[in-house]
Amino acid sequence: MRIAALLIDIDDTLLDDAHATRHGVAALLAAHQLPYTLDDACQCWHTLTQQHWLRFERGECSIIEQRHARLRGLFQRELSESEAAQAFEPYIAGYRSNWKAFDDTAAFVAATAHLPRVLVSNGHLDIQQRKLAFTGLDAHFPHLLTPQNCGHAKPDAAIFEVAAALAGVPLQQCMVIGDDAVRDIGAAQTLGMPYFHVDRRRADGGLLACLPLLA
Known part of the structure; x- marks a missing residue:
């Protein structure tokens, strides 16, 4: 798909x-x-x-x-x-004072700029907005969903449904990308969504390893 x-x-x-x-x-x-x-x-x-x-x-x-x-x-x-x-x-x-993006984040952001992207986080809205502004990522992501502005938290299906609606794409055509085995990956599996598990303990677990899946 x-x-x-x-x-x-x-x-x-x-x-x-x-x-x-x-x-x-x-x-x-x-x-x-x-x-x-x-x-x-x-x-x-x-x-x-x-x-x-x-x-x-x-x-x-x-x-x-x-x-x-x-x-x-x-x-x-x-x-x-x-x-x-x-x-x-x-x-x-x-x-x-030590907020920073991973070394592969900039390349990932550039390589996926052609796709609608929605940030989906269980972090507090104000804190996540501060992080994005501090690291300059806010310019690349117009949509940020958290429990404070969505009313639902991962792994609840509702937050992913709202995210898909913001992206303007059917849920099953949205790939979930995250590090949490339950909130991100488990939720995607339950919903029948494609996913990529970020796990930098693995040689193939960084963000750029998901790019071939998007080709």
Whole structure:
């Protein structure tokens, strides 16, 4: 089947979110003298993020509440909301100053410019807009869907249906491109959509490896 549009994830697909996160965690360790190695702290932060981001996706807490819950888990002690907000500032500074696109992103963006493209992310709308502006990718992607402006989160079929409608292409002719095995790839498989799994641990897992599928 001909691929007529792309529905593309952002974090750890176009942008190296793991890199930015690691710098954010390093800033937390330096500011608060926490008893972790950087690798151990990053692993703990990853586990806490998975736990509390799911709560945010389900609407059980706000973006700020899940942020503070992660911090309390890393610190292993209670913090008031004001204490948590202040303690989180080094992370925010380290994280935001290290947003960057992967080395293959520019070439991928150029090579797929002839196709309708919609960004589909479970990240918070304001933060994702800031990332795109910071990295200059906002000029290439007129459409960005998140739970805040769509009302649905991946892997819910509805967010992909809205994305396909924005692209003006039938759902089954849209390729999902992303790194998440459940939110991106699992959703595409359930919906019978073509997909490409970005996994840079594999030699053939970068963005450019999907280009032959689009020819």
